[in-house]
Amino acid sequence: MSDFPDRDTILKALDAVVDPKTGEGLSSAGLVRGLAIGPGRAGFMLEVAAADAAAYAPVRSAAEAALKALPGITEARVVLTAESGPVKRRGASLSDEAVRQGRPAPVPTARPDHVRRVIAVASGKGGVGKSTVAVNLAVAFARLGLRAGLLDADVYGPSAPLMMGLSGTPEYGADKKIEPLEAFGVKAMSIGLLVNAEQAMIWRGPMASQALTQMLTGVRWGSEADPLDVLVVDLPPGTGDVQLTLVQKTKLDGAVVVSTPQEAALIDARRAVTMFGKTGTPVLGLIENMAYFAVPGSMEPIPIFGRGGAKAEAERLDLPFLGEIPIDMALREAGDAGRPLVDSAPDSETARAFLAIAERLGA
Numbered sequence: 236m237s238d239f240p241d242r243d244t245i246l247k248a249l250d251a252v253v254d255p256k257t258g259e260g261l262s263s264a265g266l267v268r269g270l271a272i273g274p275g276r277a278g279f280m281l282e283v284a285a286a287d288a289a290a291y292a293p294v295r296s297a298a299e300a301a302l303k304a305l306p307g308i309t310e311a312r313v314v315l316t317a318e319s320g321p322v323k324r325r326g327a328s329l330s331d332e333a334v335r336q337g338r339p340a341p342v343p344t345a346r347p348d349h350v351r352r353v354i355a356v357a358s359g360k361g362g363v364g365k366s367t368v369a370v371n372l373a374v375a376f377a378r379l380g381l382r383a384g385l386l387d388a389d390v391y392g393p394s395a396p397l398m399m400g401l402s403g404t405p406e407y408g409a410d411k412k413i414e415p416l417e418a419f420g421v422k423a424m425s426i427g428l429l430v431n432a433e434q435a436m437i438w439r440g441p442m443a444s445q446a447l448t449q450m451l452t453g454v455r456w457g458s459e460a461d462p463l464d465v466l467v468v469d470l471p472p473g474t475g476d477v478q479l480t481l482v483q484k485t486k487l488d489g490a491v492v493v494s495t496p497q498e499a500a501l502i503d504a505r506r507a508v509t510m511f512g513k514t515g516t517p518v519l520g521l522i523e524n525m526a527y528f529a530v531p532g533s534m535e536p537i538p539i540f541g542r543g544g545a546k547a548e549a550e551r552l553d554l555p556f557l558g559e560i561p562i563d564m565a566l567r568e569a570g571d572a573g574r575p576l577v578d579s580a581p582d583s584e585t586a587r588a589f590l591a592i593a594e595r596l597g598a
Contacts (some may be wrong), residue, residue: 239274239307246270248305249279252297255290261298269446271429276404277302278312278429280446291315310407312429316445346486349457350384352465354519354596355482355490357511359503361392361472364524365493367570368560369469370398371586372491374577375593377420381464384415384422384456388481389471390443393427400573401428405454412455419578422463424454444480451485465597473503474510482514489519491557491596496523496544504545508552519596520555521545528562529584536561558592561585 240248249267250260257264261281268280281298283291295315302311347353356369366389376383387395395401399418405428406414415422426446457463468487471477482490490511494504504521511518523545527536536542539562549556560566563585569576577586 239272240277240305242270242272245272245277245302245305248301249298252294252301255294256287261294269443273404273429275307276310276312276429277305277308278314280314280316282316288315310404314446314449347451347454347456347463347466349459349462350466351462352488353468353485354465355468355470355487355516356493357470357478357490357507358472358493358500359474359505359507360500363472363493363495363500364560365472366394366398366469367566368491368493368522368524368589369467370395370570371566371575371577371589372593372596373421373423373467374419374575375586375589376465376467376597378577378581378590379593379597381597382422382457382462383420384463384466385424386451386454386466386468387423387425387427388447388450388468388477390426390447390477391471393425394570395423395425395469396427397573398570398575399423401425404428408455411453413450413453415454415456419575422456424450426450443477444484447477447481448484451481474506479510479514482511482516487516489517491519491522493522493524494545494548495525496538496541498544500540501544501548504548505552508554518552518554520557521549521552522557522592523559525562526559555595557595558588560588 246262246267250262252261254261254264254266261267266281268282270279271277281291281295292315295313298313299311302308356365356372358365370385373383373385385395387393401416401418401423403416405416405424408414413424415424416428417423456466470481492504492507494500508518525540527538527542529536546556561584565580565583566576566585569579576583577589580586
């Protein structure tokens with residue numbers, strides 16, 4: 236039996252908080268979005284129109300109080316999100332339209348305090364090893380002597396807790412900022428640390444984007460006396476609403492695009508590069524993952540997915556080619572075991588490749 240309330244109990248408690256516009260309880264009014272429940276904690280998104288944001292501030296406070304009043308709940312987090320203005324069509328915001336039509340992107344406003352550089356790791360599609368690259372790059376930065384952080388921004392498929400061997404719930408400080416967990420010299424935060432591993436994040440794009448922005452700016456990554464040198468942001472795959480909102484609202488120092496060598500992956504990598512170009516984010520270079528498989532013994536490289544595709548694409552786009560990562564069973568095993576290869580086998584060929592890329596990016 237769990238030591239925290241179930242979903243029905245929580246929704247019933249939230250129905251005791253009245254929606255000022257409809258007079259119904261929050262749950263009955265359909266205002267409880269993305270409910271996340273875990274040991275000792277619960278939270279959800281309260282999404283309203285921009286014009287109603289001020290009126291719903293006390294409602295958010297009342298909802299957090301209702302959650303904390305439940306037995307077993309010690310941490311409650313209600314995120315008030317406000318959708319701004321009318322949209323031109325469903326799923327497309329006015330700022331999205333500006334980007335598509337070639338007009339200047341909105342000026343980024345969200346920036347984590349006491350972080351010197353923010354680097355996004357992106358891919359045009361899933362399955363190319365983007366999260367593996369992001370995790371090992373963050374650990375490589377730490378091994379090079381930098382104060383490094385990792386934000387797992389893949390809301391729908393958070394993998395950093397597994398790959399970094401992280402468990403436990405991040406705590407909130409007196410200023411309501413989240414204290415990130417730390418492993419292998421890297422400060423890390425992931426939505427996967429706030430919800431159960433089996434729980435699906437059934438969120439619409441704007442809700443997920445708002446949650447990511449708050450994770451970025453609502454975490455104590457560094458301090459004035461001890462700032463973070465570099466924060467690696469593992470973006471979700473693709474070029475959808477979550478990625479677009481994040482790069483529009485957050486001032487990034489650059490992005491790294493990960494692809495495998497074959498054309499099926501490169502075509503989506505091009506889309507990622509285009510997205511960054513339209514939002515004014517510098518592309519620091521391309522990484523070719525799964526570049527080849529070295530046959531044990533002879534170490535003969537077998538190009539299972541082809542080889543050199545990302546390098547050729549970087550040359551065509553006039554972008555730096557940062558390096559290639561081989562298909563390595565040890566890399567997969569290290570991720571599954573919760574100890575990144577750069578830490579567990581720093582002298583291996585694959586780990587040295589990550590360290591070389593980190594040196595180029597950290598220069």
